[in-house]
Amino acid sequence: MTTSTAAPSPPAARPSSAPLPPGLSPVEARAVRRHVRYRVVAAITSGLLLATAYPPFDLGPLALIALIPLFWAWRDATPLGAAKYGFAFGVAFFGVLLSWTWYFGAVAFAPLVWAGGIYIAAPGALIATFARYRIRSPWLTAAVWVLFEQLRDRFPFGGLPWGETGAALHDIPVARSLASWGGVAFVTFLVVALNGFLADALFSARARSGRGLALASAGLAAVVAVTAVGYAFRFEPTEDGPPLRIATLQGNDQNRDIIDPLEFERVVVEAHFQLAEQLEGDFDLIVFPESALNRDPSVDQVLRDRIVGIGAEHNSAMLVNALQPAPDGRDYNTNLVFDRDGSLQGTYAKQHLVPFGEYVPFRDQLDFLGALDQIPYDYAHGEGRRLFDVSGRPMATIICFESAFGPLVRDFVRDGAEFIVVTTNNRSYRRSGNSAQHVALGQMRAAETGRPLVQASISGISAIIEPGGDVHDTTDLFVNAINVAEVTPTTGQTPYVRYGDWVLWASGVALIGVALFARVRRRPAPGPS
Numbered sequence: 001m002t003t004s005t006a007a008p009s010p011p012a013a014r015p016s017s018a019p020l021p022p023g024l025s026p027v028e029a030r031a032v033r034r035h036v037r038y039r040v041v042a043a044i045t046s047g048l049l050l051a052t053a054y055p056p057f058d059l060g061p062l063a064l065i066a067l068i069p070l071f072w073a074w075r076d077a078t079p080l081g082a083a084k085y086g087f088a089f090g091v092a093f094f095g096v097l098l099s100w101t102w103y104f105g106a107v108a109f110a111p112l113v114w115a116g117g118i119y120i121a122a123p124g125a126l127i128a129t130f131a132r133y134r135i136r137s138p139w140l141t142a143a144v145w146v147l148f149e150q151l152r153d154r155f156p157f158g159g160l161p162w163g164e165t166g167a168a169l170h171d172i173p174v175a176r177s178l179a180s181w182g183g184v185a186f187v188t189f190l191v192v193a194l195n196g197f198l199a200d201a202l203f204s205a206r207a208r209s210g211r212g213l214a215l216a217s218a219g220l221a222a223v224v225a226v227t228a229v230g231y232a233f234r235f236e237p238t239e240d241g242p243p244l245r246i247a248t249l250q251g252n253d254q255n256r257d258i259i260d261p262l263e264f265e266r267v268v269v270e271a272h273f274q275l276a277e278q279l280e281g282d283f284d285l286i287v288f289p290e291s292a293l294n295r296d297p298s299v300d301q302v303l304r305d306r307i308v309g310i311g312a313e314h315n316s317a318m319l320v321n322a323l324q325p326a327p328d329g330r331d332y333n334t335n336l337v338f339d340r341d342g343s344l345q346g347t348y349a350k351q352h353l354v355p356f357g358e359y360v361p362f363r364d365q366l367d368f369l370g371a372l373d374q375i376p377y378d379y380a381h382g383e384g385r386r387l388f389d390v391s392g393r394p395m396a397t398i399i400c401f402e403s404a405f406g407p408l409v410r411d412f413v414r415d416g417a418e419f420i421v422v423t424t425n426n427r428s429y430r431r432s433g434n435s436a437q438h439v440a441l442g443q444m445r446a447a448e449t450g451r452p453l454v455q456a457s458i459s460g461i462s463a464i465i466e467p468g469g470d471v472h473d474t475t476d477l478f479v480n481a482i483n484v485a486e487v488t489p490t491t492g493q494t495p496y497v498r499y500g501d502w503v504l505w506a507s508g509v510a511l512i513g514v515a516l517f518a519r520v521r522r523r524p525a526p527g528p529s
Helices: 026-053 060-064 068-074 079-099 099-104 104-132 140-150 167-170 173-207 212-234 261-277 301-314 368-373 400-404 406-414 434-449 495-499 502-521
Strands: 244-250 286-288 317-324 331-338 344-350 385-390 395-401 418-423 451-459 463-465 481-486
Touching: 026 060, 026 068, 060 167, 060 173, 068 079, 068 104, 068 173, 079 099, 079 104, 099 104, 099 451, 104 140, 140 344, 140 481, 140 502, 167 173, 167 317, 167 434, 173 212, 173 368, 173 406, 173 434, 173 495, 173 502, 212 368, 212 395, 244 261, 244 451, 261 301, 286 418, 301 317, 301 331, 317 344, 331 395, 331 400, 344 385, 395 400, 400 406, 400 418, 400 434, 406 418, 406 434, 406 495, 418 434, 434 463, 463 481
Parallel strands: 244 286, 286 317, 395 418, 418 451
Antiparallel strands: 244 481, 317 331, 331 344, 385 395, 451 463
């Protein structure tokens, strides 16, 4: 159903998930139910295949074929049936991809997986509805998929961009070059269309439909052509000026929760200062990652003296993270930058907080859930962006979860950022795939914006990511380490930075056009005057 430009299925095939007619024999009824079960299994298999395209399995090319079983399940399904198969796909996919949310209990895992299923069920129902008006195309499927994926990135609670389809190809340079044109959404569009045309080709070959096979082949050729042109004319950022020498400190080797603040000070905070003592020579920037301190150096003079002392010794600016009071009595998760002379250049407060991690939506209504005791207080949302000057070059600092949001990072680059530093604390997710998934998102942000990105993690994985998305100088999880790298700032705007989410808007306009066409098509032809 979902993608076909090919011949329809044989007339004997009953639409899946339709109510069983009363006249069916027991044998026929069993055959129909078996057919439905096959489609559910296909949808679940498709979700599992796509999940393995991401870290920790990281079999990225599987994304190019992973959706074919789902599209078979959607083919000729009713809207309700397509929604059910989409939900099964989503639960399987997000259940594996977000398995690390189990560390926060079922109260975090179950709603996220359930919501993820809804965001696949809805496009399935819409695509099936269009098919009832004989409107089907892999291009339409890709547009609907992009719309709902981008909606999930934004709603509810600020959205969850984890699991964008195009991000599965984070290690493939061709895919990253496409991200510079239209963000991850452009990669997603082409990946879904490719899956759709491959599915159409298989369906047409089975039905021996020469016309359907020709249309599917033409669609595949178009996807390949767009990809080739996008790669051939990919954005090449301009390296501007000498490289910056940057050191990041990874100082939490404890794969456990440390509740006692005195123990945290002794084990984690001091570990970062011990790493700083091992630094040699001058630097442009030294980074203490998110949660490396348990006090605010802007008010704790002793702590501030230690930090600016390191900066003075190495002629370096210092980037640190701390909690700072918000006007409403809560705390901001804040990055602070101290200049070489020890003065506080400025602060940036995290805007995109992690729901059920850094704050609990509807806490008063959900207070009866004991699992929320793991999140005893809510942080305050920061407002506004801020760039910092490092050796005369504008720097953006992103805090942890924020690097998953392409539009946010793009806006920093529009403001003039020439390189990006992500400070993060993924320790709560232990040795799961979360940290590697986070680095993969950093690759896509670097490719989208044409900017080098420094990932500074308290417990790993820390990394240096080049403007094209190549990764090097990665650290292991829960190993105290110093990462020193030469990072060259870049200038120029990628098409994605310049034009924003044009793929999203184009998909929306196309969908409105198709809906209007379906509305007109359902009207009977006019009779004689």
